Amino acid sequence: MPDTKREQVLSVRDLDITFKTTAGPVHAIRGVNIDLYKGETVALVGESGSGKSVTMKAAMGILAQNAKVNSGSIQFSYHHADGSPETVDLLQKDKKWIRRHINGKRIAMVFQDPMTSLDPTMTIGKQIMEGMLWHFKMPKAEAYQKALRLLEEVGITDAEKRMKSYPHQLSGGMRQRVVIAIALSCDPDLLICDEPTTALDVTIQAKILELIRSIQKERGISVIYITHDLGVVAKVADYVDVMYAGKIVETGTIDEIFYDPRHPYTWGLLSAMPDLDTADERLYTIPGSPPNLLHEKAGDAFAPRNKYALEIDDEIDPPMFKISDTHFAATWLLDPRAPKVEMPPELKDRVARMSAEAKKIEEAE
Structure with missing residues (x-):
């Protein structure tokens, strides 16, 4: 039952996308469903090539x-000026x-590398003002003040001076801030952040x-x-939403995915996170590599890399099994007839540590 108090902004249903390539068709997105409500944040997670960016590019046209x-639909809900x-x-x-009507104005995107998003021949000020002048026919002086x-x-800092700067005169972190300013310039309802911190060092990343969090809270x-x-x-x-080979394989609240993950792929992603307290010398990696979508295999695409795979995984793609009202995972391990498989013990320890740390932080706040 959808919550009536929450206002739906985006509803992706049964999205299915193929790319025509010289080598043949690549079935990149296979029946993706995503729900997003006002003021909330959904993360699309998965290895490179799992279809995360393609899904959002479809929404941006x-x-x-x-x-x-x-096939599929991408329903976007917004309000007009009146x-x-x-x-x-x-x-x-x-x-x-x-x-x-949509790009920049109602849905804005922050890309991975700020250098490819910014025009090297235009001042920062001009680039921030551009959307406001085009979408809202705003007077130049007003757009200038808003850009500041x-x-x-x-x-x-020193915004006046920076308005006259060119992208190459700014650091990577500053350029990404400028890209965020451009994304916010037309007061969008939805901000899509495509790996917004990958090109930056860890302190700037944080x-x-x-x-982005504080702006989201402020603007809703x-x-x-x-x-x-x-x-x-x-x-x-x-x-x-955890994506693998063009499909969502597990979806849930942040706590469900972190503290009670059910799909072996999610276990692998969590195990591969660097962790200071682990006893292992080496960082865990998921065995094998993502599938080549040119050659679709029968059954579960993750089966060849899954040490818990069952025979049925090679024959039939698993449906989404319901774990709670908000938590679903597409793995045959959740079928009542499947053998009981627990998450790996080292991941269990890590989840317990993460949970204890989160409690500490909550209590401190």
Whole structure:
């Protein structure tokens, strides 16, 4: 039962996408469902190539030319300036309409590498003002003042001076702050952050995450994080969708995914997180490599890398099994007929440590 008090912003249903390549069709997204509500954060987690960015690019209307959407819908709900509500299926709209009404204005994206998002020939100020002038026909002086305020909001000191700077004159962390300022310039309802901290060092990373969080709280916007780093997820998300080979294999609240993970792939991702207190000398890695989606195999795509795989995994793709109202996982291990398999003992210890640490932090606050 959907919660009536929560206002749905995005609803992705049965999204299925194939890419035409010279080697043959690549079935990159296979029946993806995602729900996002106002003011909440969903993290899409998985290794490179699992389909996280493709799913969000479909929503932004920026899929590559060779992509074909086979089926599905992406319902996006927003309010017009006069307050009247509207829900559109973004897959039914053409690129021109999306560019005019959605991109930057209602859904904004922060990409991985700020250098590829910024125009090296334009000053920072011009780039922040551009969206406001285009979408809202705002007077230049007003846009300039708003751009200054945005730079201050994202923690850039000496904003006046920075307005005249070019991207190459700023550090990586500053450039990413500028990209966030540009993303916020038109007051979007939804912010998509595609690995927003990968190119930055750890201390700057924490600051950028903190910044996005505080802006989200202040403005009540919804956020989707695309990341392979569960450490990042722990700091920012309310809900987590774990993706593998173009499918969501586990979905739940942040606590369910971290403290009660049920899919062997999620176990692998959690085990691969660096941890100072572990007794292991070496960092755990999931055996094998992600599947080549050119050659689709029958059954569960994760089976070849899963030491707990059952015979049925090679024949039939598992459905989503319900664990709680918010927690589902696609693994045959959850079938009542399957043998009882517990998560690896070293991961159990780690989960217990994480849980104790979280309690300590809560008590300290």
